Amino acid sequence: MVKKVLKFGGTSVGTSERIQHVAKIIKKERFAGNKIVVVVSAMAGKTNELINLSKQISEEFNKREMDVLLSSGEQVTSALLSGALTEIDVKAKSWQNWQIPILTEGEHTNSRIINMNIEKINEYLDDDGVAILPGFQGISKKGDITTIGRGGSDASAVAIAKIFNADSCEIYTDVDGVFSTDPNKIPVAKKIEKISYDEMLELSSLGAKVMQSSAVQTAMMYAIPLEVKSTFTERKGTKIFSQENIDYSKSVTGVAYSKDDAKLTIISVEDKPGVAANIFEPLSKAQINVDMVIQNISSDQKTTDITFTVKRDDVAKTTQILKNNSKIKYKEIIHNNKVAKISIVGAGMVSTPGITYRMFRALSDEDINILAISTSEIKLSVIIEEENTLKAVKKLHTIFDLD
Amino acid sequence: MVKKVLKFGGTSVGTSERIQHVAKIIKKERFAGNKIVVVVSAMAGKTNELINLSKQISEEFNKREMDVLLSSGEQVTSALLSGALTEIDVKAKSWQNWQIPILTEGEHTNSRIINMNIEKINEYLDDDGVAILPGFQGISKKGDITTIGRGGSDASAVAIAKIFNADSCEIYTDVDGVFSTDPNKIPVAKKIEKISYDEMLELSSLGAKVMQSSAVQTAMMYAIPLEVKSTFTERKGTKIFSQENIDYSKSVTGVAYSKDDAKLTIISVEDKPGVAANIFEPLSKAQINVDMVIQNISSDQKTTDITFTVKRDDVAKTTQILKNNSKIKYKEIIHNNKVAKISIVGAGMVSTPGITYRMFRALSDEDINILAISTSEIKLSVIIEEENTLKAVKKLHTIFDLD
Numbered sequence: 001m002v003k004k005v006l007k008f009g010g011t012s013v014g015t016s017e018r019i020q021h022v023a024k025i026i027k028k029e030r031f032a033g034n035k036i037v038v039v040v041s042a043m044a045g046k047t048n049e050l051i052n053l054s055k056q057i058s059e060e061f062n063k064r065e066m067d068v069l070l071s072s073g074e075q076v077t078s079a080l081l082s083g084a085l086t087e088i089d090v091k092a093k094s095w096q097n098w099q100i101p102i103l104t105e106g107e108h109t110n111s112r113i114i115n116m117n118i119e120k121i122n123e124y125l126d127d128d129g130v131a132i133l134p135g136f137q138g139i140s141k142k143g144d145i146t147t148i149g150r151g152g153s154d155a156s157a158v159a160i161a162k163i164f165n166a167d168s169c170e171i172y173t174d175v176d177g178v179f180s181t182d183p184n185k186i187p188v189a190k191k192i193e194k195i196s197y198d199e200m201l202e203l204s205s206l207g208a209k210v211m212q213s214s215a216v217q218t219a220m221m222y223a224i225p226l227e228v229k230s231t232f233t234e235r236k237g238t239k240i241f242s243q244e245n246i247d248y249s250k251s252v253t254g255v256a257y258s259k260d261d262a263k264l265t266i267i268s269v270e271d272k273p274g275v276a277a278n279i280f281e282p283l284s285k286a287q288i289n290v291d292m293v294i295q296n297i298s299s300d301q302k303t304t305d306i307t308f309t310v311k312r313d314d315v316a317k318t319t320q321i322l323k324n325n326s327k328i329k330y331k332e333i334i335h336n337n338k339v340a341k342i343s344i345v346g347a348g349m350v351s352t353p354g355i356t357y358r359m360f361r362a363l364s365d366e367d368i369n370i371l372a373i374s375t376s377e378i379k380l381s382v383i384i385e386e387e388n389t390l391k392a393v394k395k396l397h398t399i400f401d402l403d
Numbered sequence: 404m405v406k407k408v409l410k411f412g413g414t415s416v417g418t419s420e421r422i423q424h425v426a427k428i429i430k431k432e433r434f435a436g437n438k439i440v441v442v443v444s445a446m447a448g449k450t451n452e453l454i455n456l457s458k459q460i461s462e463e464f465n466k467r468e469m470d471v472l473l474s475s476g477e478q479v480t481s482a483l484l485s486g487a488l489t490e491i492d493v494k495a496k497s498w499q500n501w502q503i504p505i506l507t508e509g510e511h512t513n514s515r516i517i518n519m520n521i522e523k524i525n526e527y528l529d530d531d532g533v534a535i536l537p538g539f540q541g542i543s544k545k546g547d548i549t550t551i552g553r554g555g556s557d558a559s560a561v562a563i564a565k566i567f568n569a570d571s572c573e574i575y576t577d578v579d580g581v582f583s584t585d586p587n588k589i590p591v592a593k594k595i596e597k598i599s600y601d602e603m604l605e606l607s608s609l610g611a612k613v614m615q616s617s618a619v620q621t622a623m624m625y626a627i628p629l630e631v632k633s634t635f636t637e638r639k640g641t642k643i644f645s646q647e648n649i650d651y652s653k654s655v656t657g658v659a660y661s662k663d664d665a666k667l668t669i670i671s672v673e674d675k676p677g678v679a680a681n682i683f684e685p686l687s688k689a690q691i692n693v694d695m696v697i698q699n700i701s702s703d704q705k706t707t708d709i710t711f712t713v714k715r716d717d718v719a720k721t722t723q724i725l726k727n728n729s730k731i732k733y734k735e736i737i738h739n740n741k742v743a744k745i746s747i748v749g750a751g752m753v754s755t756p757g758i759t760y761r762m763f764r765a766l767s768d769e770d771i772n773i774l775a776i777s778t779s780e781i782k783l784s785v786i787i788e789e790e791n792t793l794k795a796v797k798k799l800h801t802i803f804d805l806d
């Protein structure tokens with residue numbers, strides 16, 4: 001008998017019909033003899049609706065009460081889904097954060113799950129029941145309701161899978177799985193059958209919005225097998241394992257690209273210890289998310305050029321902060337607002353020679369100029385002019401046999 | 404220092420603006436030096452929205468899960484109101500049913516509050532905080548969420564006022580108070596300043612939808628002073644006391660009328676013990692609500708006529724049940740689908756001679772025929788042709804000095 005955690009996202013439970021459909025999926029899993037713990041999100045749109053209400057009252061809405069407010073969304077879904085299961089003769093029961101309880105620590109609106117009492121739920125599973133749990137929430141040691149940040153139902157599902165020692169954690173969503181690149185833009189994109197946690201993390205952080213990064217990290221840490229699949233088709237999804245369990249026939253798993261990037265270069269900044277910290281600390285404090293950072297060895301040993309990327313909306317603010325920063329000396333700041341980051345990701349890259357060269361050659365064949373390069377063990381990213389994005393992605397997708 | 408329970412109904416908290424307005428009312432009460440416990444309903448429309456979702460899934464939605472579902476409505480309001488109070492610098496905190504806890508007994512969707520742990524909330528009040536509690540709900544001894552029936556927030560407020568030993572319980576709603584008759588139909592209707600629990604109960608059961616009858620009953624049982632007032636005006640509301648605290652300058656307090664009534668008469672039914680039980684037991688089992696019942700002394704000592712009223716929609720079903728009832732013998736059943744019940748209510752009636760006569764004379768002066776009469780200590784009801792309803796109400800309102 002296999003113990004599974006099934007997580008259903010907001011669009012999967014967005015209407016009463018969809019909740020009835022989800023109930024049928026659960027029934028099938030249950031009647032196949034599995035022990036099922038279900039984790040649900042709020043119905044699509046619900047959380048935004050509640051946030052809007054709170055904003056109408058205050059832009060700085062009290063965080064304790066924000067958690068009380070938002071946690072009601074998953075409560076509604078858990079009750080509706082449990083009722084839908086009962087209706088089709090599946091023994092089921094909703095459990096609220098305080099009834100379990102799901103213990104969290106950390107700040108309101110940004111806590112994390114640390115433990116959970118599983119005894120009563122395990123008894124219920126042994127007694128052939130399906131347990132429906134609310135994602136995204138828990139209670140603090142003081143007994144207050146807490147939430148674990150937007151999109152946190154993925155993190156809930158993985159934490160719950162870990163605490164229950166589940167055999168797998170299946171993330172049901174509105175896409176078929178993880179793709180080799182964006183299927184909306186590149187029609188030859190293919191669904192990836194198996195992918196490692198590392199690759200999934202790189203793809204997530206590169207804009208593939210299939211699963212929350214922190215949830216993948218937790219799954220990796222505790223080696224919980226994940227599967228991302230669609231609620232709306234019967235197709236197989238993407239399985240996410242540890243690297244050693246994957247047979248890499250292909251060196252590159254996927255091609256990702258980011259939108260709305262801008263590149264800034266600080267020309268002839270002093271090359272001395274602490275200069276990078278002096279540049280980036282004020283940006284971080286201003287909540288500016290700096291992505292790629294590239295610094296070459298300086299030619300004259302005294303000054304160097306530092307290039308980095310930020311979101312396009314942050315360019316003006318970033319420039320202003322750099323100009324007001326009395327701790328750094330430099331000649332000038334130049335920026336290019338219309339760049340894109342193209343990345344190839346693959347756990348097999350490290351063991352396959354020539355990947356880097358093949359990427360650069362391919363881009364050159366298409367007359368695409370590379371503005372900056374950054375590499376990690378399983379990822380290779382380049383910055384190019386934005387207008388070349390799709391051309392580059394298509395080319396790379398083809399030459400690395402992903403079509 | 405006065406301890407007050409303030410209850411705000413669904414329309415009073417129906418939008419974020421209204422919640423902000425309610426926060427101001429509470430701030431005023433709090434800064435006047437009172438200890439304030441607030442009981443809130445779900446935002447107007449919310450409960451129906453959730454019920455509709457459940458009905459889309461099942462007409463016989465699981466009752467345990469129905470309670471989980473519906474209780475989320477008051478949770479949302481309590482969080483929004485508490486956030487709105489914090490925003491205007493009033494110390495406030497929402498408490499959920501399980502955090503208090505509010506203990507209930509009885510069936511799911513129809514429980515009643517039996518106790519509550521008030522220690523922590525009293526400490527919070529002593530510490531100048533305002534406690535926001537969800538109406539309409541509690542938890543069972545088993546730790547499941549329960550609700551106390553539609554409109555149950557009034558009952559919650561009164562039960563909470565009793566358990567806290569509050570000095571008063573104020574019901575904020577969308578009308579100015581209790582009126583001498585329906586102000587929408589009879590413009591000369593006047594707001595009643597003071598009314599006894601008994602009179603309020605008669606008026607409630609006669610169709611004045613200002614407050615839930617069971618809540619008034621509880622308040623009467625424990626002598627909790629009530630006040631019904633508008634959230635949207637600064638006008639004084641209606642105070643509801645025990646009878647001995649009211650000075651009756653007027654013998655009649657209000658004129659009520661019911662709509663959609665029908666009158667049935669069973670002609671020449673056998674006059675023997677048990678016949679009434681034989682007639683009404685099957686009707687009760689079929690959920691038919693029988694209102695007035697009139698039986699005269701029989702002239703021939705063998706048969707009598709029994710007249711009673713039911714809602715118009717139930718006439719066909721009632722007639723069918725009577726015809727299928729083999730336990731009763733009668734000559735025929737006649738019915739009149741277009742009747743109305745007009746009642747005068749007043750705790751002073753019993754001590755004022757001639758009220759009955761004056762009512763009958765007034766109706767006769769207007770050429771209104773009385774089809775049936777029923778009296779109690781503080782109420783006198785007559786059945787008349789429906790077309791005469793407004794004429795009768797206006798006349799009675801005038802002659803009993805209510806204009």
